Structures are given as C-alpha cells and as structure tokens.
Amino acid sequence: MGRVEMLRIHFTGEDLARIRFATEPDPMWEMLLSLRRLRGRDAGVLLGPWLRESLPRVPAATAMLTALVPPVGYAVDFLTPAVGGGLDAQVDALRSTPSHRVLEDLREFARQNATRRLPPWSRDLVEGGPAGIGRLADAAHEYVDAVLGPFWERIRAQVNRDRSRRSVVLAGGGWDAVLSTLHPSVRWEYPVLRIDCRIDLDLHLAGRGLLLQPSFFRRCAPTLLGDPTLPPILVCPIEHDVNWATPEVNPAEGRALAALIGPTRATLLCALADGVATTGQLARRAGTTAPNASRHITALREAALVASQRHRNATLHSVTELGLALLEGGNPRIPA
Structure with a gap:
C-alpha cells in the first residue's frame, strides 16, 4: 500500500x-x-x-x-x-x-x-x-x-x-x-x-x-x-x-405575520429561522439600528419566541419551538 x-x-x-x-x-x-x-x-x-x-x-x-x-x-x-x-x-x-x-x-x-x-x-x-x-x-x-x-x-x-x-x-x-x-x-x-x-x-x-x-x-x-x-x-x-x-416566501402570509407581531419583529423572527445570530447581524438584516433591534428582540424573548445566551463577548439569539410554530403558521421566511 x-x-x-x-x-x-x-x-x-x-x-x-x-x-x-x-x-x-x-x-x-x-x-x-x-x-x-x-x-x-x-x-x-x-x-x-x-x-x-x-x-x-x-x-x-x-x-x-x-x-x-x-x-x-x-x-x-x-x-x-x-x-x-x-x-x-x-x-x-x-x-x-x-x-x-x-x-x-x-x-x-x-x-x-x-x-x-x-x-x-x-x-x-x-x-x-x-x-x-x-x-x-x-x-x-x-x-x-x-x-x-x-x-x-x-x-x-x-x-x-x-x-x-x-x-x-x-x-x-x-x-x-x-x-x-x-x-x-x-x-x-x-x-x-x-x-x-x-x-x-x-x-x-x-x-x-x-x-x-x-x-x-x-x-x-x-x-x-x-x-x-x-x-x-x-x-x-x-x-x-x-x-x-x-422558494419559501408567501407574500400574503408574510403580511399576516407582520400584522400580528409588527414588521420589524416579523423580519427579525424570520431571520432567526435561518440560524443563530447576534444582535448586530439581526439589525443589519432588518435594516434598523442595533438598539432598536435589541428592543424588539427583548419583546420577542418575553413572548417566548426567541431565546438568547451569552457566548464570549456576544449575545447569540435563536428561535424557540414556539417561534418556529408561529413561522410555520405564518411566513417561513421574510426577506430583510
């Protein structure tokens, strides 16, 4: 050999x-x-x-x-x-x-x-x-x-x-x-x-x-x-x-989800369906500032739709099972 x-x-x-x-x-x-x-x-x-x-x-x-x-x-x-x-x-x-x-x-x-x-x-x-x-x-x-x-x-x-x-x-x-x-x-x-x-x-x-x-x-x-x-x-x-x-985008369902939780929170939640992300990454996808994204993420976390944990010098966010269930009933992915 x-x-x-x-x-x-x-x-x-x-x-x-x-x-x-x-x-x-x-x-x-x-x-x-x-x-x-x-x-x-x-x-x-x-x-x-x-x-x-x-x-x-x-x-x-x-x-x-x-x-x-x-x-x-x-x-x-x-x-x-x-x-x-x-x-x-x-x-x-x-x-x-x-x-x-x-x-x-x-x-x-x-x-x-x-x-x-x-x-x-x-x-x-x-x-x-x-x-x-x-x-x-x-x-x-x-x-x-x-x-x-x-x-x-x-x-x-x-x-x-x-x-x-x-x-x-x-x-x-x-x-x-x-x-x-x-x-x-x-x-x-x-x-x-x-x-x-x-x-x-x-x-x-x-x-x-x-x-x-x-x-x-x-x-x-x-x-x-x-x-x-x-x-x-x-x-x-x-x-x-x-x-x-x-393609997984359904515009009508996207509008329904945005009407339910708000357009910025809908965009943030859909972005998290693609994987773990930091506050800064989510802010860029949603086209907003980091402080504003953080405020909306806090609201999503309080509603048990998002989980957050510290990793080294960053906070990592992920969608919860409840959040995924909401996405499956609304819009699987809304482009930022």
Whole structure:
C-alpha cells in the first residue's frame, strides 16, 4: 500500500481557545469551489437547480478564473484573501495583492499542476501592475454577481443553519465534539486534527487559532489555503437541506405575520429561522439600528419566541419551538 495522504493540524491549548466560527459564507471561497462544480457538471441532484440556472449566466471573463482553478488540487491562494467585510472588501484585497505574492502562488501552481500550462496572460498578473491583477479581480466580481448573486440569500441561509447546528454541538460537548463531527474524513485526537485528503502536510497553528469556514459548495473533505504561513482557515462542507432551492416566501402570509407581531419583529423572527445570530447581524438584516433591534428582540424573548445566551463577548439569539410554530403558521421566511 502507498502512503496515505493526510493533513495534520496541530493545536496548542491556546489554539483551542481561539477556534471560532465564520459568521457568513465567504464569497471568494464559494466562487472558487462553485467553479469546480460548474466545470465538472457534477452538481448532482442537490446542486442541480443552481447548475441549470447558472450555466447561461457565466460571464466570458470567467475563463481567467478557471485557468487558475483546476478541477482538483491546488488553486492559487491569492484568489481567496483572508479578509472580512464581504465581496467588495475581498475583491479590493485581491486587486491589491503584492506582485511577490502572485509570483509565489503561480510558481506553486506550476509545481503542483505540472500537466497544466498557465496561459500567457498570467505574466501580466505579475508584470502588468495594478491593471493586470485588476482584470482578474473584475472577473471574480462579475462571476460572483452573475452566478452566485441570484442564489446568495439561499446560500447564506444554508450556511447559517449549519452554523446553528454546530453551535448546538459546541454547547453540548465543547470543541472536542465540534472537531470530531466536522466530516467523516476527519479524526480528532488532541492535539492533532487529521484529515484524509489529497495533500500530505503538517500545519502547526502555533497560537494563531483556527477559523472554521462553512462552505455551501464544498462537497468533500475540509480544505485550507496551501501556504501554511497564511491565516489558518479550515473550509468545511455543510449539511444541506435537500429542498434548499425551493422558494419559501408567501407574500400574503408574510403580511399576516407582520400584522400580528409588527414588521420589524416579523423580519427579525424570520431571520432567526435561518440560524443563530447576534444582535448586530439581526439589525443589519432588518435594516434598523442595533438598539432598536435589541428592543424588539427583548419583546420577542418575553413572548417566548426567541431565546438568547451569552457566548464570549456576544449575545447569540435563536428561535424557540414556539417561534418556529408561529413561522410555520405564518411566513417561513421574510426577506430583510
């Protein structure tokens, strides 16, 4: 038998204390992973609705992205910058990638993908200054807007549901339980998390902690950036609702729920049906201020429709069984 390829992530006690869940899907990781589903036409039953709708929308500039994202194996790290703030912030970070970083990643791409030839224009990414990498950043933004944008709220809802499920696991069994249930390919034996995958690598966190990034389009073992010196992010597949692509909005029922408890509280309650959220996240979805959202959440909690608990420096809110029953009799989801 040959050597089994495995990623081994080494934790210290400090790293365990610094594990955290990402609060939103990562647009650039979803871009990269969806490109693989798109090219392989391997969406299957689960992602079939997305594939059928998305194929006609794929911009011509996407060819620049697919040249740097092979069907399997290493894709250049600079396509998935480790910055928060959503798509615009990530595209700006991509646009500002230093030339030496681009050159290092292209060399690593050539080393790990020996049978694939980089296109001639890839030299412009290094030698063309801001304009060269800027064209790639524009292609990324255009692809996410055209291909992922129409599905983004449903993608976010699925990621939030998965994060909510893992939060329950965390509350019941701590990080040991979370790490042990990430994926069937994962084995957790403190201080090492072992993942069966296509690479053989030891990653020492050395006190940096680990961000667990749930991904809608990741369908196999968790993955991470190729360069171990970059911020440690483990991109993990989620458990999808098989009916995720079916619209659930009924405007008439939405108006009935809003009339019953008020439009802002209806929006907040429906947002919580997608998973656990902080006061700030709920305020943004409802288009209101954090103090106003907090006041309405208090009223929902007093009516036993919402539960709240402290986690580190934040208050996490979730919908109760009574709240879910109200939603099922009213509107399952009202867009914020």
